[in-house]
Amino acid sequence: MDILQELGRPNVTDSTQRRGLLHSGSRASLLDRMVEIRVFEEQVQRLFMKGLIPGTTHTCQGQEAVCVGVASVVRTGDPVLCTYRGHGWALSLGLTPVAALGEIMGKTVGCTGGLGGSMHLSDRSVGFWPTIAIIGAQLPIAAGAAMASQIRGDGAVTVAVFGDGAVNIGAFHEALNLAAVASLPVVFICENNLYGEYSRIDRTTAVSDIASRAAAYNIPGVIVDGQAIDDVRAAARAAIDRARAGDGPTLIEAKTYRYVGHSRSDPAKYRLAGELETWQARDPIKLLAAAIRPEAPDQLIASLRERWEGVMAEVVETVLAAPEPDVRDMFRHIYAPIQ
Amino acid sequence: MPELRMNQAIREALADEMRADPTVLVLGEDVAAADGVFKATEGLLVEFGPLRVRDTPISETAILGAAVGAAMAGMRPVAEIMFIEFLGVALDQIVTQAAKMHYLSAGAFSVPLVVRASSGAGLGFGAQHSQTLETWLLNTPGLKVASPSGPMSAYRVLRAAIRDPGPVVILEPRALYGVRETFDPDTVPIDGLGIARRMRDGDAVTIVALGQMVRVASAAAESAAARWPADVWDLETILPWDRASILESVKRTGRLIVVEENPQTGGWGNEIVAYVSERAWSSLKAPPVRICCPDAPVPFAGKLERRYLPSEASVADQIQALCTDGRRLTPWWEAV
Numbered sequence: 167m168d169i170l171q172e173l174g175r176p177n178v179t180d181s182t183q184r185r186g187l188l189h190s191g192s193r194a195s196l197l198d199r200m201v202e203i204r205v206f207e208e209q210v211q212r213l214f215m216k217g218l219i220p221g222t223t224h225t226c227q228g229q230e231a232v233c234v235g236v237a238s239v240v241r242t243g244d245p246v247l248c249t250y251r252g253h254g255w256a257l258s259l260g261l262t263p264v265a266a267l268g269e270i271m272g273k274t275v276g277c278t279g280g281l282g283g284s285m286h287l288s289d290r291s292v293g294f295w296p297t298i299a300i301i302g303a304q305l306p307i308a309a310g311a312a313m314a315s316q317i318r319g320d321g322a323v324t325v326a327v328f329g330d331g332a333v334n335i336g337a338f339h340e341a342l343n344l345a346a347v348a349s350l351p352v353v354f355i356c357e358n359n360l361y362g363e364y365s366r367i368d369r370t371t372a373v374s375d376i377a378s379r380a381a382a383y384n385i386p387g388v389i390v391d392g393q394a395i396d397d398v399r400a401a402a403r404a405a406i407d408r409a410r411a412g413d414g415p416t417l418i419e420a421k422t423y424r425y426v427g428h429s430r431s432d433p434a435k436y437r438l439a440g441e442l443e444t445w446q447a448r449d450p451i452k453l454l455a456a457a458i459r460p461e462a463p464d465q466l467i468a469s470l471r472e473r474w475e476g477v478m479a480e481v482v483e484t485v486l487a488a489p490e491p492d493v494r495d496m497f498r499h500i501y502a503p504i505q
Numbered sequence: 506m507p508e509l510r511m512n513q514a515i516r517e518a519l520a521d522e523m524r525a526d527p528t529v530l531v532l533g534e535d536v537a538a539a540d541g542v543f544k545a546t547e548g549l550l551v552e553f554g555p556l557r558v559r560d561t562p563i564s565e566t567a568i569l570g571a572a573v574g575a576a577m578a579g580m581r582p583v584a585e586i587m588f589i590e591f592l593g594v595a596l597d598q599i600v601t602q603a604a605k606m607h608y609l610s611a612g613a614f615s616v617p618l619v620v621r622a623s624s625g626a627g628l629g630f631g632a633q634h635s636q637t638l639e640t641w642l643l644n645t646p647g648l649k650v651a652s653p654s655g656p657m658s659a660y661r662v663l664r665a666a667i668r669d670p671g672p673v674v675i676l677e678p679r680a681l682y683g684v685r686e687t688f689d690p691d692t693v694p695i696d697g698l699g700i701a702r703r704m705r706d707g708d709a710v711t712i713v714a715l716g717q718m719v720r721v722a723s724a725a726a727e728s729a730a731a732r733w734p735a736d737v738w739d740l741e742t743i744l745p746w747d748r749a750s751i752l753e754s755v756k757r758t759g760r761l762i763v764v765e766e767n768p769q770t771g772g773w774g775n776e777i778v779a780y781v782s783e784r785a786w787s788s789l790k791a792p793p794v795r796i797c798c799p800d801a802p803v804p805f806a807g808k809l810e811r812r813y814l815p816s817e818a819s820v821a822d823q824i825q826a827l828c829t830d831g832r833r834l835t836p837w838w839e840a841v
Contacts, residue, residue, distance in 0.1 A: 245578065278611035290613040295577065296606060300597055306570020307602060313571050314578035317530060317556045324574075336594070340567035347562065499608045500646050502615035502670035504697070 169194045169458070170469060176202070176477050181260035181292050188238040188258065196238060196395055197454045198470055200230040203254045204451060205474040206263055207426075209482060210253065210270060210284075214430045218486075219271055223284040224251040228425040231450035232357050233258040233327075235398030239406060240325055243293045245311045247304040248327035250285035251357075251424075252297035255327065260292040263481045268488060275488040279495060302332040305341035305354065312345065312352035312409075323409045324352045325402075331362025333376050342417065346383040349414040353405040356417065357392065359424045364436055377419040385415050392422030393450045396457075422450075506689045512682040514656035515545040515621070517690050518663040519583060523553050526581060529667060532559040533568055533585030542587055543623060543682050565591050569598035569620065573672075576618040577606060581667055586622040588634045589676055596641065603672035604647035619666045620674045624652070625717055625766055626803045626814055627680035635803035635810075637716070637766050639676055643744050643773055649698050650744040652676040654719035656686035657693060658702070658741060664695045673698065678717035701747035707734030709828050710760035713751055713777055715740045718764045718815060725820035733828040743773055748780060755781050759790035760827055764815050765797040769836075772797055791831035796820055799838040812837070 172194050177184050187195045207225040214223055226233070229251075237258035240246060248255045256266050261277060269276030270284045277289055285299040295311075298304040308326035315322040332338050333356065345352050356376045360367050373379065380387025386408075390401040398420055405416035423445035427434035455463035509517065523529045531537075531546055531553075537560040540547040550558040561568050565586060572582040586592050592599065603616045626635040642650050649671065653659035659677065666673035701713075704723050712735050714722040719739040726735035736754045740746050755761045761781055763774035774795040782793055796815045804810055819837070826832040 245574075247574075278609065278613075281611055282609050286609045288610050288613065290610065296609045296614065298602070300601055303570065303597055303602055306567045306598065307574035307577070309567065310571030310574020310576070310582070311578045312574070313559075314575040314580045317575075317580065337566045337570065337597075340562070340564035341570065343562055344564060344567040344571060348559070499610075499612045501649075502607050502612070502617070504670060 169466065170473070173198050176473060178262050178264065178477060178481070181262060181289050182242065184262065185237070185242045185260035185292050188234065189242070193454065193458055196234055197451065197458060199234045199258060200451050200454065201467065201470040202474050203230045203234070203257050205471060205478050206257060206266070207253060209478045210267070211426070211430070213271070213482070221283060222429045222431065223270065224429050225426050226251050226254040226424060228445060228449070229357055229359060229392065229422045230254055231395040231398055231454070232355070232392045232420045232422055235395040236325065236355060236402045239399050239403045240293070241322070244322045245293050245295050245308065245324040246327065247295045247308045247324070248297050249304070249329060250297055250299040251329065252287050255297070256287040256294060259289065259294040261287060261289045261294060263478065264484055265289065267481055268485045271485050272490065273485055273488040274491050275485060280491045281495070281499065302328060302335040302337035304328065305332070305337050306344070308352050309341045309345045309350055312350035313348065315351050316348070321410060322351065323406045325355060326352060327355045327357065329362065330356060330358040330360065330367050330371065330376055333379060334371060342383045342385070342415070345415040346385050349412065351409040351412070352415045353402065353409055354415060354417045355402070356419045357422055358419050359422050361424070361428065363428045364432065366436065375419065377417055380417040385417060387417045387419070389419050389421065392420030393448045393453055395450060395454055506687050508685050508687045509656045510682065511653070511656045511659050511677070511684050512543050512545045514660040515663055515677065516547050516549070518660045519546065519549060520552065521690065522664055522667045523549070523557065528579060529581045529583065530557040530559065530575065531583045531585070532561055532571065534561055534563055534587055536560060536585050541585065543679070545621070545682070546585065565595035566598060569595045570602070572618045572620070573598055573603045573606070573616060576616045577614045581617050583619040583621060583667060586620055589622040589624040589638045590633055590636060592622060592638070592641070599648065599672065599674065600642065600645050604645045607671060608647055615670045616672045617670050618672050619663070621663070622674065622676055623679040624676040625678045625680060626810055627717065629805060629807060629810060631805045632802035637676060639743055640767060640771055640773060642674055647671065648744060649673040649742065650676070651698055651742040652678065652716040653741065654716060654739045655681060655684055657688040658739065660690055661693050661695060662698070662741060665697050668695065669698060676716065681717055698742045699745050699747055700741065701750045702739040702741055703736065704739050705735060705737040707736045708758055709733040710735045710762060710824055711751065711754040711758045712737045712762045712764060713740060714738070714764040715743055716766060718766050721815055721817050722764045722820055724817045725824060728817070728821050729824040733824050735824060746777070751777065752781060752784055755785045756788045759788050761793040762820070762823055762827065763793070763795045764820055765795060766814060767797055768800045769797050770800050791827050792833055794823060794827060794833045796823060799836070
């Protein structure tokens with residue numbers, strides 16, 4: 167069957183259904199979501215460069231196989247906590263492009279009505295917890311979510327996602343140690359894209375394999391090719407199964423690469439010569455397209471891109487036309503209402 | 506009616522809430538097997554088991570982060586931070602995570618956690634274990650901060666904090682853990698946070714205090730009562746503080762003394778003086794006065810530590826001076 171036919175019209179309206187598409191195990195759906203994220207991030211960058219979005223943003227072109235792969239094996243509703251490089255995770259976990267871009271542009275159609283912005287996307291209905299913009303802070307919070315599951319015996323497994331820049335802050339070590347000694351149902355996934363902000367990993371981190379840090383906590387440490395979505399899915403599934411069985415946490419290191427700078431203001435002049443090209447040769451979208459349609463992968467990617475570029479153009483129109491929040495909205499939600 | 510020490514009252518409050526609500530859990534350093542270093546969690550492990558009463562590593566970021574995560578997942582964790590200073594290595598989890606998550610999720614997540622921490626001077630613990638430090642937390646919308654003044658107050662505040670839908674930090678004056686009070690826990694109304702408690706009724710001067718300074722203020726007011734009956738208030742909750750009660754009192758008495766266990770610079774007493782001055786200026790018969798600690802670390806030697814803290818005598822003298830001729834007494838450290 168033709169892949170576009172199999173995929174049907176892009177679903178951009180229902181986060182739970184969107185999540186379900188990834189759970190189908192269809193490689194076409196995985197590829198389609200990766201292309202959606204790539205096109206979305208390119209659109210976000212364009213809008214920033216045009217000055218239509220204030221502040222900063224952190225996009226994830228090149229890393230799509232990690233978020234899509236993991237989301238496809240995490241049970242819907244189980245907590246996922248990730249970083250402010252979170253647009254890809256948001257879309258993978260089900261957030262609609264309007265809810266994501268609306269938030270990034272500070273509009274009422276955003277997932278929290280413009281209170282959060284690019285660094286704070288969330289959708290509780292699919293287990294997508296607020297993304298956290300303090301390096302490493304989500305790791306102990308994830309351990310706590312897992313502690314709640316352990317006490318209740320609800321079978322949920324929490325996933326904590328972070329970059330290589332987070333492995334040198336205390337919260338990383340405290341969280342892994344606590345999770346290990348209490349055998350908490352949590353999986354720690356490091357997106358090692360080789361750079362913490364503007365600094366290459368070999369200048370900031372004493373080990374080149376983040377997974378080796380697992381030895382210090384007596385938990386499994388697994389290295390996975392972050393560009394190969396099948397490998398990501400297999401590693402994540404094994405770690406989740408292990409945690410759900412009560413055998414405690416796993417540290418997964420996905421080796422990946424971001425094609426863009428740390429944030430919108432970073433041209434990434436610090437890259438080693440040829441490094442970007444080497445990684446782009448193993449682009450996660452190209453690798454999966456070649457596996458699905460070896461005879462014409464570029465054509466497949468082009469046809470998927472075309473449909474998402476059309477969708478994103480409409481998304482941008484919708485968000486631009488949406489109202490800004492009311493001034494009084496800044497006072498909503500400061501304190502939870504007393505029942 | 507039982508006579509309880511403050512640490513026992515805290516233990517009773519924890520046990521009562523844990524019996525009433527299976528989502529309540531306790532975590533911290535040595536809170537389970539060792540019954541807590543201040544014996545405020547005595548016997549909880551035996552009654553509620555190791556899933557709900559959890560010893561942790563010496564990892565404050567992990568303790569508080571885990572409390573945030575468990576709370577967001579629907580539990581009601583009570584985390585013990587042994588000394589409030591230890592919050593310094595984990596402040597992010599309270600100020601930037603716990604206090605922001607309801608807001609950042611537009612109300613989808615609430616964070617019903619309690620942090621209990623011992624605080625304050627008076628026991629010879631030295632400069633790194635004797636601060637109050639509530640000022641670290643005050644300009645944090647989304648957070649509540651309270652400090653009890655004795656056993657019944659501690660029982661009431663803790664139960665209210667556990668039931669509160671958001672994050673609450675309770676600073677327990679360490680010097681009061683051994684103080685006894687006779688009260689019936691079953692009949693203490695749990696009426697919520699943010700309510701100042703009138704300790705004494707009077708019309709000569711309003712005295713506002715928090716934590717262990719409430720006892721100092723009350724004792725001073727007692728000694729001055731014959732001539733200058735004071736309206737003494739225990740704020741109990743400092744964020745948000747009970748503005749209406751204090752403002753109403755000062756408008757009636759025309760005089761304000763704040764007694765605060767904090768260095769002079771940047772304390773919450775300044776906020777109270779400013780708020781009241783802006784709104785009750787025409788009612789004031791004398792300048793508002795703040796009695797506090799000097800801008801110095803808490804000294805170790807007993808003689809110095811006693812001098813560091815506001816004394817009953819200094820408050821009594823200030824009541825006399827303010828009510829007699831509107832005079833502010835020079836703090837002792839400006840004269841040495």
